[in-house]
Amino acid sequence: MSTMKRLIYILAATTLFLAALLVYAQSDLTGYWVFRVPRNDGTFAESFFELKQEGGLVTGRSIQGTRENPIAEGTIGDGKLHFVINLPGRSGNAGVQVIYEGASAGGGKFSLTSKASAGNQTPRSGSLERSTKEATLPPAPLPLPALHDVPDNGLVRTPPMGWNSWNKFAGRVTAADVRGMADAMVSSGMAKAGYVYVNIDDTWEGQSRDAKGNITTNEKFPDMKGLADYVHSKGLKIGIYSSPGPKTCAGYEASFGHEDQDAKQFAAWGFDYLKYDWCSAGNIYKDDDMQAVYQKMGDALLKSGRPIVYSLCQYGRAEVWKWGGKVGGNAWRTTGDISDRWASLDQIGFGTRVPGQRTQLDIASAMKPGQFNDPDMLEIGNGGMTGDEYRLHMSLWSLLSAPLLAGNDLRTMIDEIKSILMNAEVIAVNQDKAVNPPKKISEQATSVVIAKVLADGSTAVGLFNRGEEPAQISVTWSSLGVTAKSPKVRDLWAQKAVDTSGDSYTATVPKHGVAMVKVSAK
Numbered sequence: 001m002s003t004m005k006r007l008i009y010i011l012a013a014t015t016l017f018l019a020a021l022l023v024y025a026q027s028d029l030t031g032y033w034v035f036r037v038p039r040n041d042g043t044f045a046e047s048f049f050e051l052k053q054e055g056g057l058v059t060g061r062s063i064q065g066t067r068e069n070p071i072a073e074g075t076i077g078d079g080k081l082h083f084v085i086n087l088p089g090r091s092g093n094a095g096v097q098v099i100y101e102g103a104s105a106g107g108g109k110f111s112l113t114s115k116a117s118a119g120n121q122t123p124r125s126g127s128l129e130r131s132t133k134e135a136t137l138p139p140a141p142l143p144l145p146a147l148h149d150v151p152d153n154g155l156v157r158t159p160p161m162g163w164n165s166w167n168k169f170a171g172r173v174t175a176a177d178v179r180g181m182a183d184a185m186v187s188s189g190m191a192k193a194g195y196v197y198v199n200i201d202d203t204w205e206g207q208s209r210d211a212k213g214n215i216t217t218n219e220k221f222p223d224m225k226g227l228a229d230y231v232h233s234k235g236l237k238i239g240i241y242s243s244p245g246p247k248t249c250a251g252y253e254a255s256f257g258h259e260d261q262d263a264k265q266f267a268a269w270g271f272d273y274l275k276y277d278w279c280s281a282g283n284i285y286k287d288d289d290m291q292a293v294y295q296k297m298g299d300a301l302l303k304s305g306r307p308i309v310y311s312l313c314q315y316g317r318a319e320v321w322k323w324g325g326k327v328g329g330n331a332w333r334t335t336g337d338i339s340d341r342w343a344s345l346d347q348i349g350f351g352t353r354v355p356g357q358r359t360q361l362d363i364a365s366a367m368k369p370g371q372f373n374d375p376d377m378l379e380i381g382n383g384g385m386t387g388d389e390y391r392l393h394m395s396l397w398s399l400l401s402a403p404l405l406a407g408n409d410l411r412t413m414i415d416e417i418k419s420i421l422m423n424a425e426v427i428a429v430n431q432d433k434a435v436n437p438p439k440k441i442s443e444q445a446t447s448v449v450i451a452k453v454l455a456d457g458s459t460a461v462g463l464f465n466r467g468e469e470p471a472q473i474s475v476t477w478s479s480l481g482v483t484a485k486s487p488k489v490r491d492l493w494a495q496k497a498v499d500t501s502g503d504s505y506t507a508t509v510p511k512h513g514v515a516m517v518k519v520s521a522k
């Protein structure tokens with residue numbers, strides 16, 4: 001063979017080898033990936049993976065913030081991808097296996113479907129695409145500001161009253177629902193009863209920010225300014241939602257690194273209330289950082305050019321009642337999420353299922369005008385509890401001076417629900433301007449008596465029956481510190497005077513129910 005021919009052979013062989021290497025490299029799954037599942041609002045839910053391919057075997061991990069789970073049974077062959085993730089069970093629930101099946105879709109992407117091995121969740125289908133390390137792993141924390149006391153914004157001297165979209169609509173809420181709710185707030189009499197804020201919770205956000213870094217809306221909320229103007233035209237106020245992390249709890253765009261810009265945007269749209277939900281900030285910051293992180297938005301809201309009620313949502317961690325007011329907070333969640341079930345209401349309201357856990361009463365003295373503990377929004381009217389349970393809900397939230405944010409569909413309320421949400425005498429206990437801390441007067445088995453001294457010197461009393469049978473519950477005037485011989489007693493639910501003689505009041509209280517009276521000197 002001539003030298004020339006030999007050279008050509010070597011060159012051709014090298015080229016072939018390189019080409020084969022390139023093909024292999026292209027089909028190698030090793031690296032970061034994102035599974036994008038389209039939602040019904042033009043955005044995508046994203047979940048991330050780091051994969052490693054060795055021959056036909058695929059290993060790696062799923063990465064959701066700081067939560068990581070190893071990939072099992074991973075294989076690739078003939079363009080078909082298969083792997084499973086074993087999600088550990090939480091709070092006593094069994095774990096689930098999620099099975100992923102993919103097929104090459106060209107352009108280095110896969111069409112992917114995920115399906116849980118148990119439960120009746122519908123399979124999720126979308127596209128598996130290359131990601132970057134930066135997009136996959138939680139970002140580094142931002143530098144935290146030095147702590148200082150954010151000046152009082154002067155808003156909501158009594159607990160905020162209004163409506164919030166989450167309990168009823170969760171991720172399905174649309175601008176049309178919000179308009180409908182503003183209409184119904186007026187037509188149902190809720191506005192007259194004192195409800196004023198119409199608050200949009202999570203899932204209004206767009207997929208990504210615009211070229212200037214401004215947060216955008218998704219297809220469900222095409223015109224935020226128009227929506228805010230509409231709500232204002234009804235004489236009401238409007239609220240919005242975000243998180244100090246990169247993503248909200250529902251996985252939408254949030255305010256991390258854009259705190260000032262977002263506060264200005266919310267003000268420019270015309271918002272009057274912000275719920276700021278920790279969520280993915282927990283992947284970046286420690287609980288000890290919460291005060292500084294929340295302070296940042298407190299300052300940003302004050303500089304936004306609009307009075308905006310600031311509602312902290314971090315589930316009562318890091319003893320928020322001790323510093324929520326210092327960061328400019330008007331309210332701070334003191335518990336995890338409520339749900340429309342007696343067990344949830346009982347646990348959140350009385351908080352004694354976990355031994356040693358602080359109850360709402362234990363931290364009630366942290367409140368003052370403009371600064372309120374928030375045991376979460378109302379479930380009244382959502383259908384999962386009885387009328388007695390909903391009356392107990394309203395009574396307890398009123399004695400606790402909790403924000404009264406209705407969470408039901410105001411357009412379709414039956415009369416009983418209206419009578420619970422709009423009882424003026426119970427609302428007056430909630431809106432009492434003294435914001436005195438409620439106190440436990442007595443507790444016997446499942447009967448609890450809680451009282452709050454009102455600004456006019458009278459005392460509001462709730463006689464609560466947490467038990468499964470009707471109960472006779474009594475309260476003596478002396479236990480309330482009422483010195484008048486025969487004080488005036490008014491039944492707040494019935495809105496009528498009660499004839500009493502003697503030194504106490506006794507009511508027969510239904511299962512999971514309440515009697516509520518106001519006691520005043522004659």
Ligand code: GLA
Pocket residue numbers: 166201202248249250277313336337
């Ligand atoms: C958290 C909050 C809820 C609600 C959802 C929205 O769970 O505690 O009140 O805002 O996020 O994703």
